[in-house]
Amino acid sequence: MSSPTAGSAGAVSSTPEERVLVLDFGSQTAQLIARRVREQNVFCQIVRHDLSVDRIRELAPKGLILSGGPASVYDAGAPAPDPRIFELGIPILGICYGMQVTCRALGTEVSPGTHREFGRTSCTLKTASPLFAGVGGEMTVWMSHGDQVKNPAENWVILAATADCPAAAVQHKSAPIYCLQFHPEVTHTPLGGKLLGNFVREICGCRGTWKMSSFISQQVERIRERVGKRRVICGLSGGVDSSVVAALLYQAIGDQLSCIFVDNGLLRTGESDEVRRRFGEHFRTDLHVVDASRQFLGELKGVVDPQAKRKTIGRVFIDVFRAEAKSIPDAHFLAQGTLYPDVIESGANVDGPAATIKHHHNVGGLPAELGFELIEPLRDLFKDEARALGEELGLPEEMIWRHPFPGPGLAVRCLGEVRQERLEVLRKADTIVIEELRKAGLYRQVQQAFAVLLPVQSVGVMGDYRTYDEVVAIRAVTTEDFMTADWAHLPYEVLESISTRITNSVRGVNRVVYDISSKPPSTIEWE
Numbered sequence: 001m002s003s004p005t006a007g008s009a010g011a012v013s014s015t016p017e018e019r020v021l022v023l024d025f026g027s028q029t030a031q032l033i034a035r036r037v038r039e040q041n042v043f044c045q046i047v048r049h050d051l052s053v054d055r056i057r058e059l060a061p062k063g064l065i066l067s068g069g070p071a072s073v074y075d076a077g078a079p080a081p082d083p084r085i086f087e088l089g090i091p092i093l094g095i096c097y098g099m100q101v102t103c104r105a106l107g108t109e110v111s112p113g114t115h116r117e118f119g120r121t122s123c124t125l126k127t128a129s130p131l132f133a134g135v136g137g138e139m140t141v142w143m144s145h146g147d148q149v150k151n152p153a154e155n156w157v158i159l160a161a162t163a164d165c166p167a168a169a170v171q172h173k174s175a176p177i178y179c180l181q182f183h184p185e186v187t188h189t190p191l192g193g194k195l196l197g198n199f200v201r202e203i204c205g206c207r208g209t210w211k212m213s214s215f216i217s218q219q220v221e222r223i224r225e226r227v228g229k230r231r232v233i234c235g236l237s238g239g240v241d242s243s244v245v246a247a248l249l250y251q252a253i254g255d256q257l258s259c260i261f262v263d264n265g266l267l268r269t270g271e272s273d274e275v276r277r278r279f280g281e282h283f284r285t286d287l288h289v290v291d292a293s294r295q296f297l298g299e300l301k302g303v304v305d306p307q308a309k310r311k312t313i314g315r316v317f318i319d320v321f322r323a324e325a326k327s328i329p330d331a332h333f334l335a336q337g338t339l340y341p342d343v344i345e346s347g348a349n350v351d352g353p354a355a356t357i358k359h360h361h362n363v364g365g366l367p368a369e370l371g372f373e374l375i376e377p378l379r380d381l382f383k384d385e386a387r388a389l390g391e392e393l394g395l396p397e398e399m400i401w402r403h404p405f406p407g408p409g410l411a412v413r414c415l416g417e418v419r420q421e422r423l424e425v426l427r428k429a430d431t432i433v434i435e436e437l438r439k440a441g442l443y444r445q446v447q448q449a450f451a452v453l454l455p456v457q458s459v460g461v462m463g464d465y466r467t468y469d470e471v472v473a474i475r476a477v478t479t480e481d482f483m484t485a486d487w488a489h490l491p492y493e494v495l496e497s498i499s500t501r502i503t504n505s506v507r508g509v510n511r512v513v514y515d516i517s518s519k520p521p522s523t524i525e526w527e
């Protein structure tokens with residue numbers, strides 16, 4: 001076995017015909033820009049703001065987008081691109097800070113901001129341009145800036161203006177360079193996607209060849225070439241990412257794939273069966289189901305501290321997985337469902353923006369010392385693309401659209417001690433929450449919903465009896481990226497049926513409460 005990261009870190013793992021690069025100046029919305037471009041079926045990659053022109057030439061992009069960012073062009077050490085990018089002849093779109101660095105590099109003054117303009121405003125088109133093709137005379141746009149360009153030099157044409165921003169959009173007279181002071185990538189700019197589409201299609205000349213079907217055939221070929229006759233292990237969790245990886249690998253290498261599914265006893269109703277059906281019967285992979293629930297519950301006995309629970313589960317998982325992997329003697333590779341946001345956030349991509357905060361939790365992750373070579377076929381994909389890939393690969397809708405579930409499973413939703421009988425109560429309540437949401441057609445409208453069993457008892461009355469039973473909290477959130485979230489405004493009727501069903505049919509629960517906290521300051525999970 002060779003180095004655990006060989007062949008994966010930093011690699012651009014696909015060779016799309018058409019590529020657009022986003023030079024990231026520290027924007028909160030660089031990922032959104034990339035997603036909007038990919039909605040046009042054009043592969044889009046986020047790279048360092050100062051990527052050298054030589055490397056850009058190697059990547060041969062059809063267009064460059066310079067993102068926004070928190071700096072002012074007047075700050076000492078303000079981030080700047082390689083100045084030679086403006087001579088490449090490749091179409092450029094500067095957004096917000098990207099506009100300011102572009103205009104400044106090409107001879108236009110940027111006025112320092114006296115106040116920040118923030119929020120929705122109306123933008124009036126002044127001059128026809130391919131960037132605004134198909135857009136009417138007025139559009140709503142989202143602004144968030146301090147500095148701005150007020151009087152572009154002679155070599156620019158003003159395309160659009162707002163009340164406070166006389167040059168909200170500009171176009172260079174002799175080069176294919178465009179700039180927007182507002183943010184086309186956010187949903188608050190309703191026609192922003194159209195503008196980005198115009199940029200990549202009309203201005204960069206992209207045809208839109210990035211499709212999941214071609215991604216599958218490219219990846220299948222690449223995986224076969226890399227794996228040869230060797231064996232790949234894939235850890236299944238029941239979640240979308242690992243299921244999609246396994247289905248893709250199965251298509252590529254069939255019976256050279258071994259899947260390991262660790263049943264930790266902390267799963268939701270039916271999850272384990274679904275994995276068995278899909279990967280044991282439907283795909284007929286060499287599926288190793290390890291029932292380690294006793295071991296997990298044994299180790300969790302008496303543990304109530306959330307961090308201690310996570311640590312215990314992480315440790316036991318690695319032990320169990322390692323032991324099972326050893327029983328597959330010729331295994332050489334380990335397949336993982338790493339997604340593009342993980343790659344960006346971990347700073348693992350050599351061309352990518354500098355490492356920022358690592359956001360995702362890695363309980364349930366595997367340590368590098370396992371000693372396998374990694375295969376990460378989803379590392380160029382956003383979550384919605386991984387789902388689309390799953391659909392192409394024939395995974396059932398229910399598996400693809402299942403809400404995310406944390407590695408430590410129900411343990412972090414069973415507040416206090418995790419015991420078999422408490423898990424049973426929680427599982428029943430959770431099933432009701434999900435069933436009722438589906439029945440009301442709301443499951444896909446919230447991004448995560450579940451039940452939490454509280455370590456609290458409260459007084460109730462049932463018939464002539466006084467009860468002293470447990471409390472279930474319902475959590476349902478809407479979110480784009482799980483970094484921030486709003487509590488879902490579920491209809492009262494749905495909450496009512498959830499509550500009635502739980503108190504009527506889940507023994508030991510006499511009270512149901514709804515969590516109306518957003519994130520921040522709360523988190524989505526309770527532990």
Ligand code: XMP
Nearest residue numbers: 361363364404405406407408482523524525
């Ligand atoms: P929080 O609770 O931090 O959760 O707002 C954000 C998202 O991450 C999921 N989550 C986890 N996922 N292992 C995981 O794989 C974990 O330990 C873990 N903790 C939280 C959570 O379900 C939500 O989707």
